[in-house]
Amino acid sequence: xxxxxxxxxxxxxxxxxxxxxxxxxxxxxxxxxxxxxxxxxxxxxxxxxxxxxxxxxxxxxxxxxxxxxxxxxxxxxxxxxxxxxxxxxxxxxxxxxxxxxxxxxxxxxxxxxxxxxxxxxxxxxxxxxxxxxxxxxxxxxxxxxxxxxxxxxxxxxxxxxxxxxxxxxxxxxxxxxxxxxxxxxxxxxxxxxxxxxxxxxxxxxxxxxxxxxxxxxxxxxxxxxxxxxxxxxxxxxxxxxxxxxxxxxxxxxxxxxxxxxxxxxxxxxxxxxxxxxxxxxxxxxxxxxxxxxxxxxxxxxxxxxxxxxxxxxxxxxxxxxxxxx
Amino acid sequence: xxxxxxxxxxxxxxxxxxxxxxxxxxxxxxxxxxxxxxxxxxxxxxxxxxxxxxxxxxxxxxxxxxxxxxxxxxxxxxxxxxxxxxxxxxxxxxxxxxxxxxxxxxxxxxxxxxxxxxxxxxxxxxxxxxxxxxxxxxxxxxxxxxxxxxxxxxxxxxxxxxxxxxxxxxxxxxxxxxxxxxxxxxxxxxxxxxxxxxxxxxxxxxxxxxxxxxxxxxxxxxxxxxxxxxxxxxxxxxxxxxxxxxxxxxxxxxxxxxxxxxxxxxxxxxxxxxxxxxxxxxxxxxxxxxxxxxxxxxxxxxxxxxxxxxxxxxxxxxxxxxxxxxxxxxxxxxxxxxxxxxxxxxxxxxxxxxxxxxxxxxxxxxxxxxxxxxxxxxxxxxxxxxxxxxxxxxxxxxxxxxxxxxxxxxxxxxxxxxxxxxxxxxxxxxxxxxxxxxxxxxxxxxxxxxxxxxxxxxxxxxxxxxxx
Ligand code: SF4
Ligand code: SF4
Numbered sequence: 001x002x003x004x005x006x007x008x009x010x011x012x013x014x015x016x017x018x019x020x021x022x023x024x025x026x027x028x029x030x031x032x033x034x035x036x037x038x039x040x041x042x043x044x045x046x047x048x049x050x051x052x053x054x055x056x057x058x059x060x061x062x063x064x065x066x067x068x069x070x071x072x073x074x075x076x077x078x079x080x081x082x083x084x085x086x087x088x089x090x091x092x093x094x095x096x097x098x099x100x101x102x103x104x105x106x107x108x109x110x111x112x113x114x115x116x117x118x119x120x121x122x123x124x125x126x127x128x129x130x131x132x133x134x135x136x137x138x139x140x141x142x143x144x145x146x147x148x149x150x151x152x153x154x155x156x157x158x159x160x161x162x163x164x165x166x167x168x169x170x171x172x173x174x175x176x177x178x179x180x181x182x183x184x185x186x187x188x189x190x191x192x193x194x195x196x197x198x199x200x201x202x203x204x205x206x207x208x209x210x211x212x213x214x215x216x217x218x219x220x221x222x223x224x225x226x227x228x229x230x231x232x233x234x235x236x237x238x239x240x241x242x243x244x245x246x247x248x249x250x251x252x253x254x255x256x257x258x259x260x261x262x263x264x265x266x267x268x269x270x271x272x273x274x275x276x277x278x279x280x281x282x283x284x285x286x287x288x289x290x291x292x293x294x295x296x297x298x299x300x301x302x303x304x305x306x307x308x309x310x311x312x313x314x315x316x317x318x319x320x321x322x323x324x325x
Numbered sequence: 326x327x328x329x330x331x332x333x334x335x336x337x338x339x340x341x342x343x344x345x346x347x348x349x350x351x352x353x354x355x356x357x358x359x360x361x362x363x364x365x366x367x368x369x370x371x372x373x374x375x376x377x378x379x380x381x382x383x384x385x386x387x388x389x390x391x392x393x394x395x396x397x398x399x400x401x402x403x404x405x406x407x408x409x410x411x412x413x414x415x416x417x418x419x420x421x422x423x424x425x426x427x428x429x430x431x432x433x434x435x436x437x438x439x440x441x442x443x444x445x446x447x448x449x450x451x452x453x454x455x456x457x458x459x460x461x462x463x464x465x466x467x468x469x470x471x472x473x474x475x476x477x478x479x480x481x482x483x484x485x486x487x488x489x490x491x492x493x494x495x496x497x498x499x500x501x502x503x504x505x506x507x508x509x510x511x512x513x514x515x516x517x518x519x520x521x522x523x524x525x526x527x528x529x530x531x532x533x534x535x536x537x538x539x540x541x542x543x544x545x546x547x548x549x550x551x552x553x554x555x556x557x558x559x560x561x562x563x564x565x566x567x568x569x570x571x572x573x574x575x576x577x578x579x580x581x582x583x584x585x586x587x588x589x590x591x592x593x594x595x596x597x598x599x600x601x602x603x604x605x606x607x608x609x610x611x612x613x614x615x616x617x618x619x620x621x622x623x624x625x626x627x628x629x630x631x632x633x634x635x636x637x638x639x640x641x642x643x644x645x646x647x648x649x650x651x652x653x654x655x656x657x658x659x660x661x662x663x664x665x666x667x668x669x670x671x672x673x674x675x676x677x678x679x680x681x682x683x684x685x686x687x688x689x690x691x692x693x694x695x696x697x698x699x700x701x702x703x704x705x706x707x708x709x710x711x712x713x714x715x716x717x718x719x720x721x722x723x724x725x726x727x728x729x730x731x732x733x734x735x736x737x738x739x740x741x742x743x744x745x746x747x748x749x750x751x752x753x754x755x756x757x758x759x760x761x762x763x764x765x766x767x768x769x770x771x772x773x774x775x776x777x778x779x780x781x782x783x784x785x786x787x788x789x790x791x792x793x
Contacts, residue, residue, distance in 0.1 A: 038741070042726075042734030067513045070490040074735035077703040081739065094485040094493065095510045100542050104512065107535065114518070250485045250493065250508040251500055280459055280731055284494035287454025288501040 002061025002120055007050055007188065008072070009218035010092045011064055012240050015109055018132040019121030021061065027160050027214060028053040029191035030304045037078070044279045045304025046188055047071045055083050062086040062119050064112065068094075068248045069281055088115045094250045096241065105241040106233060130232040136162075137223045142171065144219075149173035152207035153197035156189070156215055179206035180324050181267055185259070185289070186274040187247070187282045188213040192306050196274070199314055205321050208266045211259060212274065218244060247281045255285075256292055263295065270296045270324050272317065277303045296324065330629055330636045332374040332594050332660070335360050341377060350379055353614070355390040362389045368441040369760070374657045376597045376636065380618075380625040387609055387618050388600050391428065392475055394610045398426045399476050404554050407478030408607065410492050411511065413676025414694040415482050415547060416607040421567030422555040426610050430481075431492065433465040433474060437759035438652050446471070455498060460491040460730040461651050461759050469499055480554050481506045482547060487513040487700040490731035507550050509543040511694055512536055514701040526696040527678035528709060540691035548687065564686035570612060572679050577619045578605050579677065584626050586667045586717040590635030592626045595656040595666040599649070602669065606676045636660075642779035643667035645719035647710060647740060648727055652761040655725070655768060662769055663776035668717035670710050674698055703736040707743035714748060720779045723772075726756040751778050 003022040016023035030045065034052035037043060050072075054063045062085055065076045076089040091108045093101040117123055124132070143158045150158065151174055158171060182205045184196065189212050197207055211217040221243045227235040245255040263271075273289060275282040283301075290297050298320040300313055333341065342358040359382065363370050367389065375381055399405055406427040408415040419427035436444050438461075446467025450456070453470075455463045468474040483496045483506050500506045514532050517523040522534035552559055581601060585593045601622060608615040629635060637660055645668040650656060659666070675696040681689040698706040714722060722744050726733045741752045753775045755768055 037735070038738040039734045042729070042731075047735075067487060070488070070493075070731040071735065073487065073513060074703055074732060074739075077739050078735055081704065081742070089513065089515070091486075091512045091515070093510045093512065095508050098510075098546070100539060101510055104510075104539055111518070247497075248493075250483075250497060251506070252497060278458060278731075278734075280490035280494040283458060284455060284498045288498060290454075291501065 003059065004062050004064060004116065004119070005054065005057060005060045006064040008064075008066040008068055008090075008092070009213055009220075009244050009246070010066055010068060010240055011090065011112075012109070012220065012236050014129070014133045014136045014236060015112065016064075016116060016121075017136070018124035018129040019113060019116040021116055021119065021121045024060075025160075026050070026053055027189070027191050030306050031192075032056065033304060042278055044071050044276045045302060046190060046276050046279070047075050048304065049190060051075050051078055054079050054085070054087070058084055060085050062088065062115070064088045064090060064115075066090045066092040068092050068246070069279075071278075086115075086119060088112060092241070094248055096249050096254075102237065102241065106237045109233065109237060126232050129236070130228055133223055133228055133232055133236060134225075136220075140219060141222065146171040149176070151176060151197070151201070152210065153194060153201075156194055156197060156210055159210075159215060159219055177201050177206060179204050180321055181206055181208040181269055183207070183209035183211050183259075183263060183266075183268045183271045184215065184274060185211040185217075185271055186213075187276060187279055188218070189215070189274070190304075193274070193302075196272075196313070200272070200317060203314070203318050203321050204325065205317070207272075209262050209268055211262065213246070216262075217246075217258070220244065247285050252285075256288075259293065263293065268295065270298065270320060272298050272300060272320070274300050274302065277301050296320070328377060330592065330634050331377050332636055332657070333377045334374055335363070335371055338375055338377070338382070342382070345379060345382075353383065353386070355386050355393070356383065357386060359385055359389075365389075366440045366443055368443060369439045369653060372654055373596065374594070376594050378622075378625045380621040381593075381597050384597060384600055384618055384622055387611075387614060388603075391609050395426065395428060395476050398610065404480070405476060405478045406551065406554070407475075407481045409481060409483035409496055409506075410488050411484040411694060412673040412697065413606050414544070414690055415484075417567050417571045417680070417690060418544070418548060418551055418559065418564065420570070420608065420612050421559055421563045422551065422557060424557070425551070425555050427607055428475065428478075428610050429607050430465050430468065430475065430478070431462055433468040434460075434462045434649075434651075435653070436464045436468065436474060437461055441760050444471075444474070446474075453498060453502070455495055458729050459495060460489070460727050462492055463495055466495060466499060469502070469504060477504075480550065482509065482550065483507070484509055484511045484694075486510040487697075489699065491729065507547070509547050510539075511543070511697065511700050512539060514695050514697075514705070524692060526692045527680065528674055528696045529712070530696050530701070530705065530709075532692075532695050536695060537688065537691050540694050541687050544687055544690055544694070561686055564690075565682070568680050568682060568686055568689055572682065574605055574608065574612070574615055574619065575677055575679050577616065577623055578602065579679075581619065581623045581626060582669075582677070583717075584623075584630055586669075588626075588630045588635070590633075590639040591637040591641060591665040592629040592635045593622070594636050595646070595659055596653060597622070598666055598669070599653070599656055599671070602671060602673075602677065606673060637665050638663070640780070641665035642776035643718060643720045644775070644779075645669070645710065645714045645717065645722045646671075647722060647724040648672060648733070650725045651727060651757050651759045655757050655761055658765070658769060659723075659772055662772035663780075664772060667719040668713045670698065670706070670713065672698055674709060699732070703732075703739035704743060706736070707740040708747075710740060711744060711747045714744070714750070719750070720782065721751040721753065721775055723775065724752065724754040726754055728756055728758050751775060751782075
């Protein structure tokens, strides 16, 4: 079975899987950064690593990118010119409130479907799509219900695992550490960034809300089963495009509504705001977050050089936690 | 007998102005000596060199008095629309109403340069969390906070989707500060699929019909919002008339560009051409006067071309310039280093290409908006650059990277590769901050080297030709 790699949360894995292909949401790492790019300065480290991983992948059947941010849109140009595998750029509108934007998203899913068929996939019937959606929905429900008894790291791992395969290993309960409840907010994490969860715990905190793109925030909410049976594609679009809050949406008020709700719901006492250097979309939200949310915010920027950044980050988190305790 | 065309300093312009004034130079209401703008804080003017024609004087005075025009428009009861990011589409709609003017708050991009950082706008942006990792358009935030550079518009309309992250993020920050924004979506322009209905776009591009329909529906939303603001309907006839007017400006500019880029010697400096091109985007808040200013400049250029006179040496290296440059002085520097402008792509070719007049007006604007180089792929943009390089006969391409711009790093690579692969001509990338004084020696060296490379290639071509 061919594997289709992607990273954007607005690409429904169910849609790829329903075409009989394996959907794999890759979590690139700093070490994957494409060194052949003419310039590193000005390029978001995540984009650099994503390009590097796609370029290095000779096995995947295809790569799917979206227009959610400008740099990813440009990454597509690089991949399509120099990469070895077929690539597809899906238009995901930034505006979300008009029926036209919602219809555009559905049209783009259909266009993605045609691309998948060209790669050897089969166009799914409504029943087949609904079945796959139910499987994924069940898997996500088990992850969500495991949140209370998994460490933040394990919870994040489970989400990542679900994106590569919707069949989960059993999620065993584990002893949880006590710590100052924190939220981690921002764009996507890379593989080695997951050590942040452990670092926070070792320093006396606990991430109770993973509001990163690769965490809770980027996870599709539960499907409405009645709507799913009636019109699965429309329900897929509603759940993904209509519900995942993100900095890129215009306006992005839904991101703050979601955050406010979750922060209160999980009694969060401080926010670690994790962003990449040269990511304008998230960087610009830092000031807004501070204006709007009445919680202490620790800004941690990353140039994608984890080994050099680790001591600095650890010191800053320690000081942040001391201030909160 | 015409005055010998030359590039002169601001001081020299003052002396010349006195002479022209005494000789009875006719001037518009916004006329006057250029140096008066320095007392408004436009310190960079002291360091620039200008074309010495009265037409150029008018051009500069027109550009530098836009704020006054906006205040007068407000005082006269006109509605002011701040159009953001689309560069050239929504203003065509706005100027089709009698009681509306549109301008681009994005134009604050130039303030840090023109005022040599003295306006403090970047510090305000910094304080709002928008630091130097963003492009100079962040000055816009400061301009909204100080309200010192333009009146706060009655309505803000911003295109998002296939735009840069810098602008999108900054506009959202502005929105978060309480400025209401009407967002409209411009999708990434893609290639039509096999058997998919296609529409032709300006600039020789094409797009799937459904994308044109989508943008049309977005512009229909914009139209309704504008109608509500104006309290008047914008029917097809009025919009078509607005498009015809826009095309007159574009036609005049096209003629000017062709002569400026191809005539030998170069009839008009790069800096005045940059200003002239910017007029096409939103008419500097007065469409009628834009037409007059451009016509006057065009007449001057035609006279010079007929007389075989120009502002630069005839052997100047012909350089195609990509992206607007954050420091205007670098346009002077190009010429000081032995280069001349031979084609430009300042990220708004869609505001220069004629808008179709053979389709319904909203559809025409949708096609123009989709032709935005920012909306398409970097490869499309590079191909357009290649075709314009050939059209104007440029010998090298200079990509002027914009500090912090989300599109520049990856796009620069694609453009360089495509130009090198397709045309085999030299490509140079430089990064220029809003005030490049401290980098000037480095930039100068690189520009001189580019001009010298071009001349060396010419010599070797001539030698090859002579030696059969
Ligand atoms: S982190 Fe920012 S720049 Fe990087 S891919 Fe995500 S949105 Fe784009
Ligand atoms: S210069 Fe580039 S990054 Fe800056 S606003 Fe213009 S298009 Fe956007």
